Amino acid sequence: MSLPELLESYSPSFLALLEKRGLAEPAARRRFLAPDLNNLYDPFLMAGMESACLRLKQAKERGESVFVHGDYDVDGITGAAILARTFELFGLKAKIFLPERGRDGYGVSEEAVVEAAQNGFKLLVTVDCGVTARRQIEAAAVHGMQTIILDHHRIPADGLPPACAILNPQREDCQYPFKELSAGGLAFKLAQALLGEEALKFLDLTAISTVCDVAPLTDENRILVRHGLLKLGADSSCGLKALSRVSGIRTRSFNTGHLGFMIGPRINAAGRMSSPDTALRLLLTENEREAESLARALDEENKSRQQEERVMVQEALSEAERTFHFNRDRVVVVARRGWHPGIVGIVAARLVDKYHRPAVVIALKDGVGKGSGRSIKGFHLFNAMGAAKEHLSEFGGHELAAGLSIQEEKVADFRQAMNDFARENVAADIFVKKTKHELEISLGALTEVFLAELALLEPYGAGNPRPVFKSTGLQVRGAARKKTPRAFQFLVTDGRVTYEASWNSDNTRAPEWMADRQKLDLFYTVKTFSLSGMEMATLEVKEALPL
CATH class of the missing domain: 3.90.1640.30 (inorganic pyrophosphatase (n-terminal core))
Incomplete structure (x- = not known):
């Protein structure tokens, strides 16, 4: 079905989803689903x-x-x-x-x-x-x-x-x-x-900036990123082409995942591990040989960052288990000598993923701490730091991410002040992870037309996440297998339609709910891929409720 046709006629499931996202009016739907450069603001x-x-x-x-x-x-x-x-x-x-x-x-x-x-x-x-x-x-x-x-x-x-x-x-x-x-x-x-x-001509750089700074992909940002992704695939600079190659990107159809998880981390690696000038030179060069050399250098910096990150994450988890009281505290604040200050933001994000709590990670050296924080929806990190500013040398940022400098002897008082702010100003249920779904549908509703309609919601990211669906009364079919070191793959059916599903987990054994013939309700997002010229879909499971 062509885009003009889709803009005039949608499936009932897609219409319900659009209404959930505040896009009930045709004009609002059209502006959102067909981002137009002519709609950029003066x-x-x-x-x-x-x-x-x-x-x-x-x-x-x-x-x-x-x-x-x-x-x-x-x-x-x-x-x-x-x-x-x-x-x-x-x-x-x-x-x-x-x-x-x-x-x-x-x-x-x-x-x-x-x-x-x-x-x-x-x-x-x-x-x-x-x-x-x-x-x-x-x-x-x-x-x-x-x-x-x-x-x-x-x-x-x-x-x-x-x-x-x-x-x-x-x-x-x-x-x-x-x-x-x-x-x-x-x-x-x-x-x-x-x-x-x-x-x-700068739309590609603008898209990278917007996605990697986790700005909401709504309104003008949506236009900038949609067209920036198109430019990356069609006419980007020699530096970005070289960086895409070393990142392992083999397609001209760029998505926000390519920017957030492949290109962005390599640009960031220079500023984290050594000098950001390497990344700047890559973005500005017009010499293909220099671009290749600089892209390889950034790739090596990123590998070093990943190695150091693995060690720091384990140490930060140990520090959190030692200092964080889960029944009393709301904000994780960990600090240690010897940590790399360029990686503290990434480690904070890992702690947020692990505990669903705001987290601040501080690298200490010579009595001074350089820290970075990440947050969860509903907890304004910048405001919290503002309430604790008497303990900080300086700080800055926004709702979901912030940086700070602090004297080592003030870390404990800062931790206390952040948790006092959280207890006094933020509802306790914010810190309980809940899987929310936008639409309850049957597997049979995942038709070719509906999948094509879902593609119109891209690019996905902050402010415009992949929709989460709920399907009830499903059954696991067959044995699950480890697809990658971090994901299991299994089949799920409603008796009429069967889909492949995946579940992210570092565990070596599949959970009990993944056993053959187990009945369950699933919360999931849908990802599509091409196989032998056909569009296929897989369910990325967010939560499973055994029945």
Whole structure:
């Protein structure tokens, strides 16, 4: 069935699903299911955009060079790459600075800013940082340097720093219709304002930024990511092509999984393990030989990161079991000397997956801790850290992810303050993992038409997850087998239709509910794949309830 036909006529199951997602009106459905670049918002609706463009035009007219300060994660690196290419096309010279975790710490480096001013730079542009950097921005001003800030993080309680332009949709005075752009998304909007349609060549970088920073894939982000994925498959840079090859991507049909689990971690690995400059050079190079070399280097960095991560996860789990009281505490806070500060965010995410509790992991060295936290839906991590800020040297972030610096002797008090905040401000049931389904359907409802309709919901990600279905009265058929070291495969039937199902588990033995002829209710998502030219489906089980 063609897209136009699907847009006019849906199956009853798909209509019910769309209504559950707030897409009952035809116009809203059409905008969501067929993301159109013509529906991108005017960048000049954003507060500060006119001032930013005016100052950049002045810099061009005066022959000034711009000092761009990015960040060491995927969002900060891709945002800096977008700005570098934008300024080049606009006719501005720019020097890109990306901080190193160990050397420069979290946020804007005052030392780097002052040094840039002393070297004659008159204009600082920050991306993925700056909104909480009042001291650093004031230092830049003292040295005769003006600042443009591109930062999507929460506005601090003490207000905005003294910059000549601040692009942040979170500003109270910003009327921009969409508030959830990543830093790379903000860089794209500035590129739009300066270059017009020429900015569309940065959609691939914008998509990587958006997905890897876990921004919600709704509204404008959905448009940017859908078309960014298409660009990655059709016309991406030689650097991204090389990175895709070393990542093992063998298709031109990119999805968010490719970005979040294959491309993104390799870009991140440079900032985690050594210098983010390696990743930036890859994103900017036009030399295929250099691209191949840099992509291989990032792949090796990622392998080192994975090895160190495995060790740290086990140590963090042991530390959590020792310090976390499951009946009393709500937030996991673990700290240890010798941990790599570039990996603490990944380890925090693993703890969240394990315990379904917000988690903060802190690497200690010489009495100072560098930490990163991840959260669960319903627990605002940035707000919680704000309540515990008396114990922190600095912090920043948003609802589901945040970073911090802390003195080692204050870790215990910080742990207590975070848990006090959780007990006093957040309902206890938030911390109980529950599988919620959007639709109860029969296996027979998973028709070819319905599967084609589900594909229209992509790209999946934060804010637009794969739908979870519930089917009741099913029966396991045959023996389960270990498909991969982390997944079991088995067959399930309702007596009329049989589907292959998978269950993620590190265990070597299948659970009892997976026994032949066991009756059960299943909660699952559906993934499709091509086999001999036919579209097939498998059920990815989230929870099983034996009957």
